[in-house]
Each structure stands twice: as structure tokens, then as C-alpha cells.
Amino acid sequence: MKTTFKRKLFVIGLMILVLGFTTMSFVGYQDNKPKPWKVPEASKKMKNAVKSDAASIAAGKTMYSKHCKSCHGSKGLGDGPKAKELDTECGNFSTAAFHGQTDGEIFYKIKEGRDDMPSFKKKIPDDEDIWNIVNFMRTLAK
Ligand code: HEC
Incomplete structure (x- = not known):
């Protein structure tokens, strides 16, 4: 028994x-x-309002270092010091897949955010600053 x-x-x-x-x-x-983002068609087609020149890229880099690097890492590889604390992977800004999207899509994601990715609507209220960041992010392509 x-x-x-x-x-x-x-x-x-x-x-x-x-x-x-x-x-x-x-x-x-x-x-x-990573789940696919739902970006509205109009946002996808949105034109980058800031020409990508040295001044814009430099301004974007400063903003990126201040607001984004802690999670995304200085080269956008998703290896910032805060990345380890998150439930979601931060993605990789050096890949062809990332750069296959339009400037408008990247702009929308920065503005709106999702879960662990904060919305920057309030923290970066000037659209021009966000376009500068997009221009800088394009330089992270491998
Ligand atoms: C607190 C950490 C954190 C900070 C700060 C942060 N992000 Fe993110 N970001 C994430 C995470 C996590 C994801 C993935 C979210 C998901 O897929 O749901 C992400 C996703 C993204 C994406 C979409 C990636 C793709 O594959 O399309 C972009 C673009 C982006 N972030 C840009 C930025 C920019 C620009 C800044 C600064 C202005 C920033 N992020 C600040 C955590 C962060």
C-alpha cells in the first residue's frame, strides 16, 4: 500500500x-x-519633413543618445544597459529588414510606442526632432 x-x-x-x-x-x-506593428497606411506614406544632411544626423544622434541609447544601444543593436530588464527584445536597427520600412513607419513607432517601447509624443513634442532621429537611425544600417 x-x-x-x-x-x-x-x-x-x-x-x-x-x-x-x-x-x-x-x-x-x-x-x-516581436509581434508585427499595426501602422496606419497614411503614416506609412508620410514624407520625411527633414532633409538628411550632416546637421540633421548630428542633431538626431544627440537626441538618440539622450532618449534611446539606454535600451537600444549606441549602434541600435538592442544591447543598451536597460534592455536586460525588459520583457520584449528591443530589435536591431542595423538589419536590412529594419531599413526595409519607410521613414513614416519608423516615425510612427517612435511617436506612439508600444508596451516596453515608450511613446515619445510628450517627451519629444517637436516632429522635426523625431525626423532627425529617423535620419540618424538610417546611418546605423550595416
Ligand atoms: C525603455 C526602453 C526603450 C527606450 C528608452 C526606447 N525604446 Fe525603442 N523599443 C524598445 C522595445 C522593447 C522595442 C520593441 C517593442 C515591440 O516590438 O513591441 C522598441 C522598438 C522600437 C522601434 C521599432 C523597431 C522595429 O523593428 O521596427 C523603433 C523604431 C524604436 N524602438 C525607436 C526608438 C527611439 C528612436 C527611441 C528614442 C527616442 C527609443 N526607441 C527608445 C525599447 C525602448
């Missing part, structure tokens, strides 16, 4: 462990996977 009871306990314990690990890895997997 005693052994069967112990065995049952053991099997139940094992099942709880396996189930727990499966759930944990599933939730972890879901959290880190």
Missing part, C-alpha cells in the same frame, strides 16, 4: 514539473517574439 501511494505522489509531482516547464517556456517564447 505504502509504495503505491508514494509512486502515485511521485508521478503526480513529475507531471506538475513537466507541465510547469512547458507553460513557462511557452509564455517566455510568446513574450520575446
Whole structure:
């Protein structure tokens, strides 16, 4: 009698462990996977209002260092010191996939934000500053 009871306990314990690990890895997997952004068509087509010249890129770099580097890293690789504390990966601004999107899409994402990515509507109220950042980000392409 005693052994069967112990065995049952053991099997139940094992099942709880396996189930727990499966759930944990599933939730972890879901959290880190980047979901596609829903960017409105009009925003996608929005024209960059600031010409990308040395002055704009330099201004963008200053803003980026102040507001973005802590998470995205100085080269946009998603390796800033704060990135480790987040549930979501910060993405990689050096990839062809990232630069395949329009300036308008990048502008929209900076303005609106999503989850761990803050909205900069209030912190950077001047659109021109955001366009400068977009121009700087284009220089991070590999
Ligand atoms: C607190 C950390 C944090 C800060 C600060 C931050 N970001 Fe992000 N950013 C994220 C995270 C996390 C994501 C991924 C969000 C997602 O996919 O849901 C992201 C996503 C993005 C994206 C979309 C990436 C893609 O693949 O299209 C852009 C663009 C972006 N950030 C630009 C910026 C800019 C520019 C700044 C500064 C003005 C900034 N971020 C500041 C955390 C941050």
C-alpha cells in the first residue's frame, strides 16, 4: 500500500514539473517574439519633413543618445544597459529588414510606442526632432 501511494505522489509531482516547464517556456517564447506593428497606411506614406544632411544626423544622434541609447544601444543593436530588464527584445536597427520600412513607419513607432517601447509624443513634442532621429537611425544600417 505504502509504495503505491508514494509512486502515485511521485508521478503526480513529475507531471506538475513537466507541465510547469512547458507553460513557462511557452509564455517566455510568446513574450520575446516581436509581434508585427499595426501602422496606419497614411503614416506609412508620410514624407520625411527633414532633409538628411550632416546637421540633421548630428542633431538626431544627440537626441538618440539622450532618449534611446539606454535600451537600444549606441549602434541600435538592442544591447543598451536597460534592455536586460525588459520583457520584449528591443530589435536591431542595423538589419536590412529594419531599413526595409519607410521613414513614416519608423516615425510612427517612435511617436506612439508600444508596451516596453515608450511613446515619445510628450517627451519629444517637436516632429522635426523625431525626423532627425529617423535620419540618424538610417546611418546605423550595416
Ligand atoms: C525603455 C526602453 C526603450 C527606450 C528608452 C526606447 N525604446 Fe525603442 N523599443 C524598445 C522595445 C522593447 C522595442 C520593441 C517593442 C515591440 O516590438 O513591441 C522598441 C522598438 C522600437 C522601434 C521599432 C523597431 C522595429 O523593428 O521596427 C523603433 C523604431 C524604436 N524602438 C525607436 C526608438 C527611439 C528612436 C527611441 C528614442 C527616442 C527609443 N526607441 C527608445 C525599447 C525602448
